[in-house]
């Protein structure tokens with residue numbers, strides 16, 4: 001059985017030296033497909049080109065909250081136009097980050113709302129990044145209830161909050177953080193998320209799962225995330241993957 005990595009930054013410069021080789025090993029590593037989310041206009045443009053070249057790579061276009069400070073309506077127009085490209089399956093990653101506060105919060109909210117408008121207009125799902133900003137993220141997504149679906153990427157919040165996002169029509173995506181020694185809360189939460197609402201991801205090249213921490217993260221390590229979740233949930237790994245694969249296909253409307 002092959003596995004989907006629902007969030008993998010294969011466009012990242014850390015893969016500039018061996019991107020082709022890494023992707024050529026997808027068969028050997030039993031990777032079905034990956035979705036590569038953007039962080040700014042430049043990476044959105046790069047992803048549009050990458051997905052043309054590699055059949056197993058799909059992409060998203062959008063502006064990460066870290067990068068919104070100098071974003072203009074002209075940039076947003078570019079994102080809108082890029083979203084029409086072949087194999088672009090979502091708007092992302094977008095959201096709020098009050099941990100790093102790289103951009104002013106008011107500007108983060110403004111650009112977040114404007115990108116949700118783009119997703120709504122294009123009828124595309126969204127990939128959400130949120131850090132130390134759970135309530136504001138929820139409040140803004142609630143304004144679009146019924147009009148937008150998506151995924152809470154690398155979710156590490158409470159189960160109670162997860163249920164609220166699920167009620168808005170969102171999937172909860174678990175990353176390699178679930179393997180980290182100190183991540184007891186994430187394991188407790190992940191245990192309770194129903195298979196119907198679950199996605200898995202690497203967030204490669206970041207967040208390398210145990211026991212490989214310190215190495216560059218790659219999509220093949222999504223198997224370690226699946227393995228850990230199957231143990232926690234006490235279900236067969238094939239059952240888990242069958243569900244998370246079909247959830248990803250359903251969300252991103254991928255019918256291959």
Ligand code: NI
Nearest residue numbers: 007037093203
């Ligand atoms: Ni990411």
